Amino acid sequence: MSGQTTVLVTGGAGYIGAHAVLALGEAGYQAVVIDDLSTGRREAVPADVPFVHGNVGDPACLADVISQHGIRTVMHFAGSIVVPESVQAPLDYYRNNTLNSHTLIEACVRAGVERFIFSSTAAVYGIPDVLPIDEQSPTAPINPYGRSKLMTEWMLRDAAAAYGLRFIALRYFNVAGADPKGRAGQCSKAATHLIKIACEAAVGRREEIMLFGDDYPTRDGTCIRDYVHVSDLADAHIAALRHLERGGESNIFNCGYGHGYSVREVLDTVERFAGKPLSVKVVGRRAGDPPELIAVQKRIVSELGWSPRHDNLDTIVSSALAWERKLAGVTV
Numbered sequence: 001m002s003g004q005t006t007v008l009v010t011g012g013a014g015y016i017g018a019h020a021v022l023a024l025g026e027a028g029y030q031a032v033v034i035d036d037l038s039t040g041r042r043e044a045v046p047a048d049v050p051f052v053h054g055n056v057g058d059p060a061c062l063a064d065v066i067s068q069h070g071i072r073t074v075m076h077f078a079g080s081i082v083v084p085e086s087v088q089a090p091l092d093y094y095r096n097n098t099l100n101s102h103t104l105i106e107a108c109v110r111a112g113v114e115r116f117i118f119s120s121t122a123a124v125y126g127i128p129d130v131l132p133i134d135e136q137s138p139t140a141p142i143n144p145y146g147r148s149k150l151m152t153e154w155m156l157r158d159a160a161a162a163y164g165l166r167f168i169a170l171r172y173f174n175v176a177g178a179d180p181k182g183r184a185g186q187c188s189k190a191a192t193h194l195i196k197i198a199c200e201a202a203v204g205r206r207e208e209i210m211l212f213g214d215d216y217p218t219r220d221g222t223c224i225r226d227y228v229h230v231s232d233l234a235d236a237h238i239a240a241l242r243h244l245e246r247g248g249e250s251n252i253f254n255c256g257y258g259h260g261y262s263v264r265e266v267l268d269t270v271e272r273f274a275g276k277p278l279s280v281k282v283v284g285r286r287a288g289d290p291p292e293l294i295a296v297q298k299r300i301v302s303e304l305g306w307s308p309r310h311d312n313l314d315t316i317v318s319s320a321l322a323w324e325r326k327l328a329g330v331t332v
């Protein structure tokens with residue numbers, strides 16, 4: 001029975017993990033969060049969810065939490081996520097994303113954890129030759145962030161073959177938006193994601209937005225991305241959990257909607273909801289940006305029964321803007 005299951009959520013005080021904790025509660029699961037609060041916030045975890053201030057690289061802490069809460073399922077969100085930072089400090093990224101994931105997987109195997117759901121990324125595909133991207137596309141990450149996450153997928157695949165741990169890796173495309181009920185959202189101190197940055201500009205927290213390149217071979221010259229609402233992503237984790245509980249096999253799934261929007265289309269949508277123009281400065285291309293990233297999402301829909309509820313740019317942008325207004329204390 002799902003009501004009996006306690007899920008260990010690493011990184012549950014962060015943006016996506018906090019939404020997964022809400023989704024777990026709504027689906028009748030108990031969550032326990034472990035987070036070192038390096039980028040997360042203690043307030044993001046509901047008061048009735050046990051919270052451990054710890055590092056997933058600490059095997060003793062993990063062993064305690066797993067045994068104390070009888071953990072059989074882990075959702076692993078904890079990690080470092082800023083691509084340019086991973087280029088500047090690659091060894092930090094390999095430590096936090098790869099070595100610490102190794103420690104966590106090892107602790108899980110030792111303790112007999114049965115199910116593991118991992119936050120992977122479309123960054124494992126690098127700059128794809130063929131669009132849209134299905135899960136069989138070659139993995140060729142172009143930065144340390146993508147490589148650090150791909151190595152964790154490999155560790156999971158090999159651990160599953162050797163020890164019987166079953167896993168799902170979800171390769172997220174561009175995650176955005178906020179909980180429609182306003183309970184959670186993105187709180188990065190130094191935002192890098194387009195929709196977050198545009199919403200910060202809309203509430204007056206930044207003066208202008210740099211648009212990185214308008215000379216791409218796309219419909220309006222700006223990059224196209226498959227933006228997925230964070231609450232749909234949280235639901236994908238519940239679908240993955242149920243699949244593993246039914247005895248389903250380990251697998252890797254893309255998590256996107258299968259269509260995309262250009263940077264200009266996103267900015268136009270933010271302006272429409274903000275009710276005012278944004279100051280946008282077109283600058284040169286950002287290194288490593290592929291012109292277009294769109295998922296083939298057939299596998300997750302057919303095998304996990306994922307059924308997104310917020311596949312709409314207006315919903316994504318309006319929820320992100322509502323959250324940004326809440327953070328800024330703006331009432332509209």
Ligand SMILES: NC(=O)c1ccc[n+]([C@@H]2O[C@H](COP(=O)([O-])OP(=O)(O)OC[C@H]3O[C@@H](n4cnc5c(N)ncnc54)[C@H](O)[C@@H]3O)[C@@H](O)[C@H]2O)c1
Nearest residue numbers: 011013014015016035036037038039040055056078079119
């Ligand atoms: N945000 C995106 O667009 C995106 C896209 C693809 C994949 N992902 C993956 O999703 C996961 C969550 O990303 P997010 O956007 O919520 O980021 P986030 O920074 O908001 O959340 C990460 C959380 O992990 C915690 N953490 C980091 N290292 C830790 C450690 N060693 N031990 C314990 N806690 C630790 C942080 O304090 C934070 O609460 C990451 O693994 C990321 O690689 C994110």
Ligand SMILES: O=c1ccn([C@@H]2O[C@H](COP(=O)(O)OP(=O)(O)O[C@H]3O[C@H](CO)[C@H](O)[C@H](O)[C@H]3O)[C@@H](O)[C@H]2O)c(=O)[nH]1
Nearest residue numbers: 121122123173174192193194197210211212223263286289
């Ligand atoms: O201030 C900004 C920020 C972004 N962009 C543009 O907006 C698009 C989206 O950029 P984001 O930084 O929001 O997202 P990315 O596509 O670079 O990357 C995201 O999606 C990837 C997978 O697709 C990885 O998961 C990665 O972790 C996650 O940050 C890109 O064309 C980027 O150049 C701007 O023009 N100005």
